[in-house]
Amino acid sequence: EVVTLTNRDVQLRRAAENEILKQKETVESDPYRQKYHHMPPVGLMNDPNGLIQWKGTYHFFYQWMPFETAHGAKFWGHYTSNDLIHWKHENIALTPSEVFDQGGVYSGSAVIHNDQLHLFYTGNIDGEQKPETEYQCLAISEDGVTFEKKGIVIETPAGYTAHFRDPKVWKEDQIWYMVVGAQSEDLQGNVLLFSSNDLRNWVMVGPIAGSKQGGLGEFGCMWECPDLFELDGKDLLIVCPQGLEADGMNYANTYQSGYFAGELNKEEGKFSHGHFQELDRGFEFYAPQTMIDEKGRRLLVGWMGVPDQYEQAHPTVENHWIHCMTIPRELKWDGKKIIQAPVPELKEMRGPVLMHSSVTIKNDQKAVRGVQGRAIELNLEFDELEDQFAIELFQYASLSYKDDVLTLSRPHLEDKSKTEFRRVLLDRDLKNLRLFIDHSSLEVFVNEGEEVFTSRIYPQPNEEHILFTSLGATTFSVEKWGLSGYQ
Numbered sequence: 001e002v003v004t005l006t007n008r009d010v011q012l013r014r015a016a017e018n019e020i021l022k023q024k025e026t027v028e029s030d031p032y033r034q035k036y037h038h039m040p041p042v043g044l045m046n047d048p049n050g051l052i053q054w055k056g057t058y059h060f061f062y063q064w065m066p067f068e069t070a071h072g073a074k075f076w077g078h079y080t081s082n083d084l085i086h087w088k089h090e091n092i093a094l095t096p097s098e099v100f101d102q103g104g105v106y107s108g109s110a111v112i113h114n115d116q117l118h119l120f121y122t123g124n125i126d127g128e129q130k131p132e133t134e135y136q137c138l139a140i141s142e143d144g145v146t147f148e149k150k151g152i153v154i155e156t157p158a159g160y161t162a163h164f165r166d167p168k169v170w171k172e173d174q175i176w177y178m179v180v181g182a183q184s185e186d187l188q189g190n191v192l193l194f195s196s197n198d199l200r201n202w203v204m205v206g207p208i209a210g211s212k213q214g215g216l217g218e219f220g221c222m223w224e225c226p227d228l229f230e231l232d233g234k235d236l237l238i239v240c241p242q243g244l245e246a247d248g249m250n251y252a253n254t255y256q257s258g259y260f261a262g263e264l265n266k267e268e269g270k271f272s273h274g275h276f277q278e279l280d281r282g283f284e285f286y287a288p289q290t291m292i293d294e295k296g297r298r299l300l301v302g303w304m305g306v307p308d309q310y311e312q313a314h315p316t317v318e319n320h321w322i323h324c325m326t327i328p329r330e331l332k333w334d335g336k337k338i339i340q341a342p343v344p345e346l347k348e349m350r351g352p353v354l355m356h357s358s359v360t361i362k363n364d365q366k367a368v369r370g371v372q373g374r375a376i377e378l379n380l381e382f383d384e385l386e387d388q389f390a391i392e393l394f395q396y397a398s399l400s401y402k403d404d405v406l407t408l409s410r411p412h413l414e415d416k417s418k419t420e421f422r423r424v425l426l427d428r429d430l431k432n433l434r435l436f437i438d439h440s441s442l443e444v445f446v447n448e449g450e451e452v453f454t455s456r457i458y459p460q461p462n463e464e465h466i467l468f469t470s471l472g473a474t475t476f477s478v479e480k481w482g483l484s485g486y487q
């Protein structure tokens with residue numbers, strides 16, 4: 001069969017669908033498959049893309065490499081839902097089939113215009129046959145499930161390298177705007193702002209923020225996945241800078257994900273902003289994307305993974321899949337930081353509650369009757385916390401609190417003889433912990449979402465025990481729900 005560009009798309013779809021079938025049994029036999037998190041049907045999942053609600057339906061696309069548990073020529077996979085709980089896996093949305101995207105249909109976003117779903121994405125040319133390049137491209141859908149590619153809308157501007165990707169588009173006062181992550185020729189990370197009247201013709205307004213700009217020192221060689229939006233009167237720019245050095249409790253992962261709060265001047269193309277704050281304190285969180293839904297809420301989903309951070313050490317690799325997404329979070333701005341809370345819809349997954357209204361542990365380690373399991377939600381409210389407190393999960397991970405510092409530890413994924421840590425200094429006393437536990441993940445919302453820790457965990461598959469430890473006296477209430485999962 002001769003591979004022309006018109007049948008390459010068909011061939012790639014067929015190959016990916018065959019791969020799903022071929023590995024289905026192996027993938028589904030993995031005890032680390034999750035109950036209520038998005039996972040790839042096979043292969044590697046990374047960034048959430050094109051989050052949007054259209055005519056009631058939530059569309060949720062994702063970066064997908066069907067053929068390996070490594071990065072490569074990405075596809076866009078696609079899930080839809082009417083309630084953020086029950087999800088349908090749709091047909092493959094986009095394949096890397098064309099001359100302008102054959103190295104990968106990289107990350108991007110969705111908007112609605114003229115009653116059509118418009119997807120903006122980065123077409124990657126990987127440098128194997130032609131020099132490495134990245135373009136911003138457009139694909140359009142009438143029905144929300146089949147997409148027609150319209151080709152390149154923006155080429156790399158002068159002064160920037162081939163790292164030019166991850167368009168996030170929005171509309172304000174009848175004008176379309178797009179932010180794109182870009183590396184300048186002096187190898188600094190930047191965010192470029194573009195504007196358009198028709199979504200086809202774009203002009204560059206300028207670099208609005210970046211390393212060595214706006215009072216920042218050297219701050220990363222590439223800024224990936226920018227997202228810019230107003231929340232409760234503040235302009236927030238989420239970015240993923242690459243190349244920051246670990247600094248005390250901060251920047252502990254290979255690459256970071258966080259935000260700057262400030263004011264955007266769209267005419268002058270300047271974003272004046274404060275310092276960088278990390279969105280998440282766990283081991284696996286990166287490339288989040290936000291959307292406004294039809295209720296007017298600002299929702300965020302992140303990738304539960306970090307590029308180049310010992311990815312092949314995840315034990316799911318042997319069963320031909322890797323990575324998953326976070327649960328959806330609703331964002332609020334409290335005047336100083338972004339507050340993140342699990343969307344209330346997730347309560348629909350709960351079974352009956354098990355409630356212990358007042359548990360006291362003093363210089364001891366204890367289980368609490370009924371508080372165990374692997375697809376569960378826990379809510380702890382602290383009445384008294386004299387000295388130190390810890391939750392030991394499944395003889396694997398531990399979440400401990402001492403001297404205002406909350407620490408998550410787990411066996412090092414690569415070298416199991418070591419323990420690895422992630423920490424945060426809390427702004428105020430520990431009052432509340434809400435844990436979402438799935439078969440191989442943990443999401444901890446601290447003090448109603450002031451901090452979040454997101455991580456994969458790989459305890460023994462049947463291990464369900466949870467132990468509470470206290471030095472001095474700790475008195476708390478604990479609620480536990482079994483979570484029924486998607487579908």
Ligand code: FRU
Nearest residue numbers: 063074106107165224225287
């Ligand atoms: C972030 C990222 C993006 C890119 C995509 C490729 O994880 O590197 O910058 O578009 O992944 O899969």
